[in-house]
Amino acid sequence: MSDFSKALDVTVSGLKAQSQRLRHVSENIANSDTPGYRRKTVSFESEYQTGANVTRVETGPVRLDQSELERIFDPSHPLADESGHFQGSNVNLLIEIADAREAQRSYEANLKMFEQARQMSSDLMSLLQK
Numbered sequence: 001m002s003d004f005s006k007a008l009d010v011t012v013s014g015l016k017a018q019s020q021r022l023r024h025v026s027e028n029i030a031n032s033d034t035p036g037y038r039r040k041t042v043s044f045e046s047e048y049q050t051g052a053n054v055t056r057v058e059t060g061p062v063r064l065d066q067s068e069l070e071r072i073f074d075p076s077h078p079l080a081d082e083s084g085h086f087q088g089s090n091v092n093l094l095i096e097i098a099d100a101r102e103a104q105r106s107y108e109a110n111l112k113m114f115e116q117a118r119q120m121s122s123d124l125m126s127l128l129q130k
Helices: 003-030 093-129
Strands: 040-049 054-064 071-073 085-087
Touching (some): 003 040, 003 054, 003 093
Antiparallel strands (some): 040 054, 071 085
């Protein structure tokens, strides 16, 4: 495997990991008003490929945030208990927007690296053809 292929492989793994992270962030935002919904988080792990001598980024298991659910007072809600409270979600929109922005910037950085490796490979082929 050439160095260009290795670089492309690493950046592609980063692109996939950040897109999966962004998917979970968007699910959290979409379910922020769902009663009892727990925020999903994803971690990143490095995966070493022995034959290719490359370390790639992989997403770890999806975990549910175990922080306390918000208690909301609304006696008219169908899920309300005798005191008029029900459990909301533990999604904080400010945190989710910050996570989405970070995932977007990481995705863009990986995309830029992919484009640069592809351009260098193309330039090298042009030089070799002369």
